[in-house]
Amino acid sequence: MDRYDPTRKDRFSFGLWTVGNPGRDPFGGPVRDTLAPTYIVKKLSECGAWGVNLHDNDLVPFDATAKQRDKLVREFKKALADHGMVVPMATTNLFSHPVFKDGAFSANDPKVRAFALQKSMAAIDLGAELGAKTYVFWGGREGSEADACRDPRAAIARTRDALDYLCAYAEDQGYGMRFALEAKPNEPRGDIYFPTTGHMLHFISTLQHEYMVGVNPEVAHETMAGLSMTHSVAQAMEAGKLFHIDLNGQKIGRYDQDLRFGSEDTKQAFLLVRLLEGTAGGQKYTGPLHFDAHAYRTEDEAGVWEFAKGCMRTYKILAARAASFDADPAVRALIAEQRDAKLEPLLAGYDRKKSAALRKLDLQPDRIAARGLGYERLDQLLIEHLLGVHGG
Ligand code: DIG
Ligand code: MN
Ligand code: MN
Numbered sequence: 001m002d003r004y005d006p007t008r009k010d011r012f013s014f015g016l017w018t019v020g021n022p023g024r025d026p027f028g029g030p031v032r033d034t035l036a037p038t039y040i041v042k043k044l045s046e047c048g049a050w051g052v053n054l055h056d057n058d059l060v061p062f063d064a065t066a067k068q069r070d071k072l073v074r075e076f077k078k079a080l081a082d083h084g085m086v087v088p089m090a091t092t093n094l095f096s097h098p099v100f101k102d103g104a105f106s107a108n109d110p111k112v113r114a115f116a117l118q119k120s121m122a123a124i125d126l127g128a129e130l131g132a133k134t135y136v137f138w139g140g141r142e143g144s145e146a147d148a149c150r151d152p153r154a155a156i157a158r159t160r161d162a163l164d165y166l167c168a169y170a171e172d173q174g175y176g177m178r179f180a181l182e183a184k185p186n187e188p189r190g191d192i193y194f195p196t197t198g199h200m201l202h203f204i205s206t207l208q209h210e211y212m213v214g215v216n217p218e219v220a221h222e223t224m225a226g227l228s229m230t231h232s233v234a235q236a237m238e239a240g241k242l243f244h245i246d247l248n249g250q251k252i253g254r255y256d257q258d259l260r261f262g263s264e265d266t267k268q269a270f271l272l273v274r275l276l277e278g279t280a281g282g283q284k285y286t287g288p289l290h291f292d293a294h295a296y297r298t299e300d301e302a303g304v305w306e307f308a309k310g311c312m313r314t315y316k317i318l319a320a321r322a323a324s325f326d327a328d329p330a331v332r333a334l335i336a337e338q339r340d341a342k343l344e345p346l347l348a349g350y351d352r353k354k355s356a357a358l359r360k361l362d363l364q365p366d367r368i369a370a371r372g373l374g375y376e377r378l379d380q381l382l383i384e385h386l387l388g389v390h391g392g
Helices: 035-049 066-081 110-128 152-172 197-204 219-224 229-240 265-278 301-327 329-336 352-360 365-370 375-386
Strands: 012-015 050-053 089-091 134-138 179-182 213-215 290-292
Touching: 012 179, 012 229, 012 301, 035 050, 035 066, 035 301, 050 134, 089 110, 110 152, 152 197, 179 197, 197 213, 219 229, 229 265, 265 301, 265 375, 290 301, 301 329, 301 375, 329 375
Parallel strands: 012 050, 012 290, 050 089, 089 134, 134 179, 179 213
Antiparallel strands: none
8 A cells, every 4th residue: 555545435436337347349340358347346346446337338238128227237236335336427339239330419310319218217217226427428429421411410319409408308307317418429320510610619508507617628528639638628617617527648649549648648647637626726626537548459458457556646746746836835936926916907807997008008118028938847847747857
């Protein structure tokens, strides 16, 4: 045991599909046995995780009878209780069955859209029964290759209709759930609608129940779009819309790798953890820390649990490094230099007095331009804290 070993209070969670990933990929079949959901609960608990998430069909097979469904749910609930685990988040698989080959909520065929609503309501019922308070929508098939197949505005309108419908359903049932929309730019569709967290944040503002809808940004997906995950998450936090987060690792310019958290761009992972943990003094994220990732295809089952422990340990190590970075007096001094307590009040909240005072200032732009900002020193300190040269 050391200080980086995960505990329940760290709020780490994994989807059944993550550690249960059998290692198949578009070019090869599974390399690992399928793991039973109750076994996954036991093993995640032993690894120190707090929660386990699921798509409906991760637990209940697509063609299960009501009786089979109830038995599976009963056994799963017992495993959760036996191993002290919770279900923070649930979601619907609207992408595996061929019926969704042209999308689910945005599909041209209204029978497909009807089936997607039916399946989502049943899955929301399951999530509520398991205690999930966050419900994620990832529209993996909501997109196109032959883009003339539908007006993209129709896709937006249909998705809005579906989410307004399902928000009303969840409220009508009194589930007390919040919805979190997850963006991805492409894969498995050539282009996916609502490709980034920014697109989702605008879309949420057009929903009837926008107060109960937020986002679930994923590291790999924002990175695939060539964006800063940290900036996407910061905008979601600033809007009060970071309802959930999918943590993993990703190399830019690749397919969705869903790698172990922190295993690729460690500096970006550090900056993301620093933002989430609020070590620089800002608001802290207090929701589930979900690792939507899976072990390398090279791994056996033992490797899967090493993967899970690595996700959580790296998060805690980066959190400790961020705390030591922001406690470093040299860092605080460099960041403090950017402030001007006298001038800043004049820059927001227009009124005539303020603007008259502002316009009178002799700001001397050339003198300002000549000043060095010390960011090389600041970033070098970040690298040195990250590499363990400073701090605990
Ligand atoms: C993929 O990134 C998606 C699906 O795995 C799931 O619907 C969602 C929840 O984490 N992420
Ligand atoms: Mn992904
Ligand atoms: Mn995800």
